[in-house]
Amino acid sequence: MRVGVILAGGESRRFQGNKLIVEIDGSPVIKRVYNAIKDYVDITYISIKDEDRYEELSSVFHGIDVKYIYDYKELDGGPYVGIITSLDLIEADEFIIVPGDTPWIKGIFFNKWLKYIDECRPIASSVIWGNGMIDSLFLYVEKRRIRSIIKLLYLLRKSGRATDILRAAPYTYLVNAYKVVDNPLWLAHLNTREDSISPSPRNPLKGVVKNDIHIKWNGLSSIPFLNALDKINLGEYTEAVSILLDEARKYNEYNIMHLIDHVARDICDVVNKMI
Numbered sequence: 001m002r003v004g005v006i007l008a009g010g011e012s013r014r015f016q017g018n019k020l021i022v023e024i025d026g027s028p029v030i031k032r033v034y035n036a037i038k039d040y041v042d043i044t045y046i047s048i049k050d051e052d053r054y055e056e057l058s059s060v061f062h063g064i065d066v067k068y069i070y071d072y073k074e075l076d077g078g079p080y081v082g083i084i085t086s087l088d089l090i091e092a093d094e095f096i097i098v099p100g101d102t103p104w105i106k107g108i109f110f111n112k113w114l115k116y117i118d119e120c121r122p123i124a125s126s127v128i129w130g131n132g133m134i135d136s137l138f139l140y141v142e143k144r145r146i147r148s149i150i151k152l153l154y155l156l157r158k159s160g161r162a163t164d165i166l167r168a169a170p171y172t173y174l175v176n177a178y179k180v181v182d183n184p185l186w187l188a189h190l191n192t193r194e195d196s197i198s199p200s201p202r203n204p205l206k207g208v209v210k211n212d213i214h215i216k217w218n219g220l221s222s223i224p225f226l227n228a229l230d231k232i233n234l235g236e237y238t239e240a241v242s243i244l245l246d247e248a249r250k251y252n253e254y255n256i257m258h259l260i261d262h263v264a265r266d267i268c269d270v271v272n273k274m275i
Contacts, residue, residue, distance in 0.1 A: 003092040004041035006033055007082045007137060008057060008100040009049040009071050018056055019190050020100050028060045029103040029190055040110040041096055045069050047082035076159040079137055083162055087141060087150045099137040101190045104199060112180040122173035124166050127187070129177045130207025132257030135187050136162040149220070156229045163262050167225040167247070174213040174256070178205045208255040224250070228266070237274045241267055
């Protein structure tokens, strides 16, 4: 079974109000996302943080077969919480996770993306832009082959990022945006009220990343990110930094600037533990 998960737990601080229920061209933002993905999944879940968010969204989906899943309270880290909670609690073979604040998304995007996924059969996938940035909240995961890793991340990483899944998967496939996006605005996020009037793409289609990227590790024991997390939890910080540097070098080969940045942040966190 293939399920869709729409991430809807954010605070909308910059928007100053729940942006997910604001209407764009006559339809609430989150319903536009739902309409784009619904034909490509067997069932759709809405990832939320509490009952207040449920009350806000349930009227939008009145009479529509969606389910709600509540974020784990013991995790911290924005969308990471909704992603790990959904992957851990929902029983399904495949997941398509999408941000709820992308009202210009089109069904054709999912059609194109899933065709490439079905051809390559990765464990995790996302979209990479020409500048090396990843749209990591658009996330495909095949749970059957990553179940143990999801549980491990839940146990070892109480505060994380959406890219953690991509870094932890034995086979990650980053599809170049130009192959699945006809218009960069499709993946644009609604962050401020000005965006609803004059939306703009976050990243360029062309740049240093020219092709799709396939990152493969030889089994769980060879995945640097997981090894580094293990060392951190054992208090072996010097070894963790060394492993993370090796991980960053791998991403540098492909100009994946997004992951290089996140590895660098992890290194800074470890160094702070050492001081």
